Amino acid sequence: MKKLLLFVILVSCTIVLTAQHDLIIPRNLLPNYESGIRSTTGAPGPKYWQNHADYSIDVELIADTRTVKGKETILYYNESPDTLKELVLALYQNVLNKDAKRVRALPKEILHDNTVNIEHLSIDKALVDFENKTSRTSTNLIIELDKPILPGAKVEIEAHWNYQMIKGLQFRTGDYGNGVVFVGYFYPKVAVYDDVDGWDKKDYNLLHEFYSDFNSYDVRITAPAEYIVSATGRLQNSKDILLPEFEKRFQQALKSEKVVHIVDSLDLQKGRVTKPGEKHTWHYKAPLAPDFAFSPCKDALWDGSTVKLKSKDVFVDAVYKKSSWDFFQVAEVAAGAIKYMSEGFPGVDYPYTDMTIINAGAAMEFPMMVNDPSVSSERSLHSLTVHEVAHTYFPFYIGTNERKYAWMDEAWANVAPVFYFESKDWETDYIPYKLERYYRIAGTQTELPIMTLTNYLEYYPAYRHATYSKPSYGLLFLRDLLGEEVFEERLKKYFDNWGFKHPIPYDFFYNFNPDNDPVVNWFYRKFYFETCYADLSVVKEDGKLKVVNKGGMPLAFEIHLIGEGGARTQQSMPAQVWMETDEIPLEVKGSVKKVIIKNQWDLDVNMDDNVLTF
Ligand SMILES: [Zn+2]
Incomplete structure (x- = not known):
């Protein structure tokens, strides 16, 4: 067999301006990092805070009328440095009101005008004046406080309420009609007040998920015997x-x-x-x-x-x-x-x-x-x-805000089965199934950058792609880029840093890149902030071979050469070869019959142009 030789000609990267590859924090978030609440080390800053509550709830399921009826006392603690002049209660089941903002059309005749009936609401024993001191959004009740909640203070909220589940309608919760009832989002819940947005007033629209403080719950549930x-x-x-x-x-x-x-x-x-x-x-x-x-x-x-x-x-x-x-x-x-x-x-x-x-x-x-x-x-x-x-x-x-950054949890939940099946040595169709979902949207007009705020993603395929499909590969590629050992060490650190806390994407980015390595920052920018998709090809132009990155994704890949009589050689290329170029010339010596460009996850919207046969 004749020997095959492969030379990959990399553009010289001696002058990489690291300033070009800094992580850029949006203007509105700079004060959070400069004031010491958050930090660029990957850990919470010395002045980090979050609020929390103690819930004591008595709730009853009246099965034959599908009614949920409850009383609760909430002790809400303001750990923030701010004086809270209003208080926001989420009434999630109001998503089924006739006039609620929803991503799905529902027949109005089966819906209620007002799903959650508040029978009683008091704050520090004083009844809330609904007429003059409250306003509503689709699923929030906003209460103007007579007495603001001072930093370090707490208030006691008491609520009595009820709502009726709609027959035959189940969205994540509901009466499934076969003796199985799942009751969630069922109690008036204090919305999150955080250092990034103040009160979270985003409405529940049946698609975007949740954002919660870490509370204590003591709950008595009455149901038929x-x-x-x-x-x-x-x-x-x-x-x-x-x-x-x-x-x-x-x-x-x-x-x-x-x-x-x-x-x-x-x-x-x-x-x-x-x-x-x-x-x-x-x-x-x-x-x-x-x-x-x-x-x-x-x-x-x-x-x-x-x-x-x-x-x-x-x-x-x-x-x-x-x-x-x-x-x-x-x-x-x-x-x-x-x-x-x-x-x-x-x-x-x-x-x-x-x-x-x-x-x-x-x-x-x-x-x-x-x-x-x-x-x-x-x-x-x-x-x-x-x-x-x-x-x-x-x-x-790791208590992320799913209403703004849903990829921060869904990507991890999506890759967990990949590692789980690997550990069992199971060949499954899980990855091909995920690839197929990725291909539907990758590189189309529907693809939006992962960093698009989740509440702006109301079109389901765009939401799905930016939340599940693409960010899952982000984690797998980040693991490749850092190396397994470093990745795992920083993942453990992520739990130390942010367990039972509220990281935002920049905290995640810093946690996995505490040294501010420009290569990792470049990867973040390309993968999370831009639209890019997996599409490499190998072409021969004017007698010269090259690998072209058509989709712009920071993708590691392998070059396989197959020669006469089955001789083979291969070389792995890390993602960072794409830092300064989108074309990489190849020089081959020997009688090459075939060149194949592939990556570990077989991720490529068009595999046809990844193979060149001579
Ligand atoms: Zn999930």
């Missing part, structure tokens, strides 16, 4: 509610690493699971969580087990109907996912004590609760479960 009630946090009074046989199995599951069938299908034939009485009140506590959800389920199976981690035991359970074809595996898959995420990727102990997966139908994460549909394949069951459980880390641990 034939329901078992799962919720965020840990059940406090199982022995008052469950019949002794089920209480025994529940206690077993709290210790067992093997799945315990707390309620199985034989039990359902025999009759009830809870003690005599018409209703029961289930008491849950979550001492630190960004939100609270609960799910009453009737005639449902209940599996549970405990994952033992270095720092804690985690109770993992699944609740589903007997007719579910796949959920009998979910408690075990979710436990495996928690173990994997704690020890593998991201390699940080799961931050909470509980995780419940309800087979309702939404593919939606809540803190310590997931509302998932049944899916069509084994691979989907694993990838969906891993994705939703990964949200416990992002955004329920």
Whole structure:
């Protein structure tokens, strides 16, 4: 075989002006970094602050009218240096008002004029004057305060409210009509007040997700006795509610690493699971969580087990109907996912004590609760479960603002299954499936820069591309650029820096590039701030070979040469070869029959021009 030689001619990069590759902070955010609230080291600044609240809630599900009725006392703590003259309460269910701002059309005749009825609202015992001191946006109630909340002070808010779920309508929450009810976004919740925007007054529009402070929750949920009630946090009074046989199995599951069938299908034939009485009140506590959800389920199976981690035991359970074809595996898959995420990727102990997966139908994460549909394949069951459980880390641990920067959590949740399948050595169609979704939008007019604020992305394909598809590759490429070891070290640092806090994209960028390396800043600018897509090609012009970067993406790649008799040679090129040019000349010696340009993830909108045959 004849030897093949490959020479890659790189443009000299001796004069890289590092100033060209600084991370540019938008004008409105400069004060946040200059004042010491945030910092360019990747960690929060010395003056970083965030507000929080203690929620004590009594809520009842009146099943036959699909009514949720509650009373709450909120202690809200102002840790900011600002005097708060107004207070914003999010009333998310008002997204189903006739005149609400929504990304989806709904038949008006089934909607309410005003979904959330506030029966009582007081602040520090003084009734709120609705007529003169409140205003509304689509899903917010803005209260002008008689007495401003001073820095370091707290207020007590008391609210009584109710709303009726709409029959047949489920958006992430609702009555699924088969005895499964998922109740989320159900209580008047103090919006986030932060150093970046002040009050978060963005409306919930059924698409863009959430932004939450880290609060404490003490919640009593009353439901008809034939329901078992799962919720965020840990059940406090199982022995008052469950019949002794089920209480025994529940206690077993709290210790067992093997799945315990707390309620199985034989039990359902025999009759009830809870003690005599018409209703029961289930008491849950979550001492630190960004939100609270609960799910009453009737005639449902209940599996549970405990994952033992270095720092804690985690109770993992699944609740589903007997007719579910796949959920009998979910408690075990979710436990495996928690173990994997704690020890593998991201390699940080799961931050909470509980995780419940309800087979309702939404593919939606809540803190310590997931509302998932049944899916069509084994691979989907694993990838969906891993994705939703990964949200416990992002955004329920690293508390990002999904209403402005949804990619900051979805990208991580999207790549978690990639690493999970890798760790199991499973060949799956997960990556081809993700590639296919990426190709639909990449390089089209619908592609907008990842840094486009999420609340500006109302067109679903544009939102999907900028939030899920492209940013997932951003993380994989950043790992390639930094090297696995450095990437993992900085990922752990990210949790140290921003666990239970509110990083914004610039904090993420600094965290993963604390040395302000111009190569990494260049990568950030190209990948996150510009539209660029994966499209390399190899061409021969005037007898000269070159690789052309048609899509402008900072893409690492491999050059493969195939010669006579199957001789092969290959060379890997890092992404930074594209820093100063979009064309790289190649010189080959020997009898080359074929040149192939590819990358590790086979990411390229047009593979046809990646191959040249002579
Ligand atoms: Zn997600």
